[in-house]
Amino acid sequence: MPIQQITIVGTGLIGGSLGLALRASGFAGSIVGCDKLAVLEAATARGAIDRAEADLERAIVGSEVVVLATPVGCSLAQLEAIAPLTGREALITDAGSTKTSFVERARMLFGANARERVLPGHPMAGREVGGIANADAGLFRGAAWLITPVAEAPDTRTTSNFTPRQQEWLRLLSAIGARVVMLDPERHDRLCAWISHLPQMIATALASSLREEFGDDEALMQIGGRALREMTRIAHSPYSMWRDIALTNTENIEEALLRFEQQLSHLRENLRGPGLRDLFESANQWPVTSGQ
């Protein structure tokens, strides 16, 4: 029996975009949204959800898939709240930016059934401006949607150990244009510390340094080029989301930051020396990519 109802908890940028994308891809079932009333109104108006329900307990009744699309700290609390209320018929998934703590919580709550009941996920998509107002049916097109199965020794390459419900969910993700990629949660968190969390911290540190150094000096924006715009675009990302990422992936982010700081110092000490050439030549090996 195919999925007939999906509950999206958190209908902001990610949850709202997911609703719009499911609808645009032809998903014929019902989409229930759960969030604050004002957000639910906007999500309904935009067509991202069919039914609005501010109460979490009521929102999940009758759904075969529950998607937690809130900051990691909230998702952990919501997982705990809904664990005793959902049965085997409901698959729980999420869209959180770190995965080890979520997988651990799922194991703690569901024991031997965790692998079957919870399929943690993380779409590598976002925008520097959040909220349902910026939701977009095409947000996940071409983006990786990382899946970190709850398993003792995961075969991360195949989906053959997945339940039919899980496989159906993955097919829905493909239908909205995402590329499903399997990873184990520890590798996920270390990789994301480097390719997502470190870039965010760099943008935040760069923009705040520029503010401290130049204040509102108009010349900065007047003469700044594309590189500056790109490097600071995500500096507008909200603390509320990143606090939870920093709290649930601290050691990996610390390590990546420290290594990067060392590289910067090395570069600084070699501005007039031969080391600068080595750094540029190593960086030149970085794959050229295009894309949005």
Place this chain on the structure above:
Amino acid sequence: MPIQQITIVGTGLIGGSLGLALRASGFAGSIVGCDKLAVLEAATARGAIDRAEADLERAIVGSEVVVLATPVGCSLAQLEAIAPLTGREALITDAGSTKTSFVERARMLFGANARERVLPGHPMAGREVGGIANADAGLFRGAAWLITPVAEAPDTRTTSNFTPRQQEWLRLLSAIGARVVMLDPERHDRLCAWISHLPQMIATALASSLREEFGDDEALMQIGGRALREMTRIAHSPYSMWRDIALTNTENIEEALLRFEQQLSHLRENLRGPGLRDLFESANQWPVTSGQ
């Protein structure tokens, strides 16, 4: 008498794009290119220049404007080479990324006539891939073209002290879509250390760190999102150009790097603390910009 002939020394990405842009904007005079023979052939084939001349001395004969569009170190040497060969009728300008050393060299070579004879410039445009093959008539559209007049006490806000030839050159820059912005050279070099050179060093350090940490691990590119692509795009910039920038703006770049490293350490030490909120809130004040 309007400008009838312009010599562009260095017909790669910047010089080639300038030739194409001048032509596209309706400049009716002749454009002479000076570079290596293979580059000149390509520049001629693309229509960026009307006449190719590999010899610098011959290339500048009869031109009312000579544009040095080579790495800063080359431009300094070329300025020195052509100084005794050009008369009052020829305006010398450049497209170098740092300006203090160029202005100093102009003063040294031209003495009291430096202000009239040399009008240093710096287009804030570029691409991560250089060369005439990537030249583009639209490269300067909407970009700032910084002008740092050679003057003891520059009035940086007006062009009224400029010679008619200089004013005509600035009108050509406006015609190709650039926004002319006046700065004094010291301020230029400090600002550019922060908004252009620091971002480059960050991209280089980030890409080389990722290479060291993950080698050719395909997962990086498979799951990396837009932020990673943006932050590493300019990591492909050539050492040959950046070496000269590092050599001619060392102290400003050192200072910007050091301040940024301190901000990163502060952030790292506050991943679990209240300081993270302050940094995000400061960074959130950074102006939202659009554009390519």
